[in-house]
Amino acid sequence: MRVVYFAWVRERVGKSDEMVEPPAGVSTVSDLIDWLRTRGEEYAYAFERPQVIRAAIDHAHVRADAVIAGAREIAFFPPMTGG
Amino acid sequence: MRVVYFAWVRERVGKSDEMVEPPAGVSTVSDLIDWLRTRGEEYAYAFERPQVIRAAIDHAHVRADAVIAGAREIAFFPPMTGG
Amino acid sequence: MTATIRLQREDFDAAVEQAALTRGRTDIGAVVAFTGICRGEGIDALTLEYYAGMAETEIVRHVAEAERRWPLKGVTVIHRFGRFVPGDNIVLVITAAAHRGDAFAAAEFLMDYLKTRAPFWKQEERAGRASWVDARDADDAAAERWSARPHAAE
């Protein structure tokens, strides 16, 4: 699945998007964050406060407990500041 | 004192303004309306429902019990429909 | 605060007025521009009469009240009078503030005031017959206004 990052999450991870293949057992957005954090310092830094990170699956806001099975694109970003 | 009329009050009275000299004892806006109603059919018609008539003294909204002594200009009009 | 208040027969240009309010400024984060337009709905035309002198005084007073209630950077109120056909502009209220909540609240406050308390009266023409527009909300307020409070000038 494709993972995309925005704002300071993107800056900390050091890339705007990537393809990932999480192992079996990674079933929710929260699981995916936990798994990403194991992938290196930059991920640990980006997701050091998972409670402030927001997520979207296929362009729709989701909660941390949303199931990721079947997702084409998962996005992680900080609270939004548009308008 | 000068009395001015607007909208259907003006149409019913048949003039937009006039100078009046109410007799002693006419001390409030309400008294003035009662006195005007005695001046002819057109006034009786214009003020037939005094509770819907609004008044202003010298460009400021006033209630029916406002004292008219010292007023330069008293206005009578229906509820406002601007905006 | 910049305040522009005009009563006029001619049309207004909301863009020109808004530009005049914001030009060269960097302290304004939110501008709300309300335009009131003559609607069709079976009417051929609308004629707006107003109390010259009092209307200006009252609007100035309510713009000052809006400024007292919300931290505004600028306000423009333009109310037209005369005869209107459906689609014509009638009233423009622009409020400028640092934050949007203040601009929205002040614009609504000023429009509510203009609708119910500013000395303007609308007459409609339907099928060639003219009739004065009823002020339902204002009627309710009127009852309260005329209630017996001794010598209570507003």
Add this chain to the structure above:
Amino acid sequence: MTATIRLQREDFDAAVEQAALTRGRTDIGAVVAFTGICRGEGIDALTLEYYAGMAETEIVRHVAEAERRWPLKGVTVIHRFGRFVPGDNIVLVITAAAHRGDAFAAAEFLMDYLKTRAPFWKQEERAGRASWVDARDADDAAAERWSARPHAAE
């Protein structure tokens, strides 16, 4: 209802957009146009990043929601992205309705949404240093959003 939704780098002209919404119509009595502007307050510039694809989808969905809640005649939402200096336009929301209450409510609803839920992020430049703008209100909402409701996708 007429709905225009655009995300763009270039500036917008509120007057042109409002004219496009109201031209030739006689069923519109009230138009509210909100313009969000880049404020100074010590910042040199603002950069706005957004999530292409999701932003459009989300705005379309919320315009539909506004239309469901209020009887609207037209809505325009234009959100710019890129780099802004103080005084630059950032966002335009125009709502048109028969009555002013509906136009005001819908414009506020859409702006509240754009501020807290649309996928845009602001970065400020102060004295040559860039920092991401904090979303205090959004943080509060975030706590609620991430609360434990099993499999509750929004």
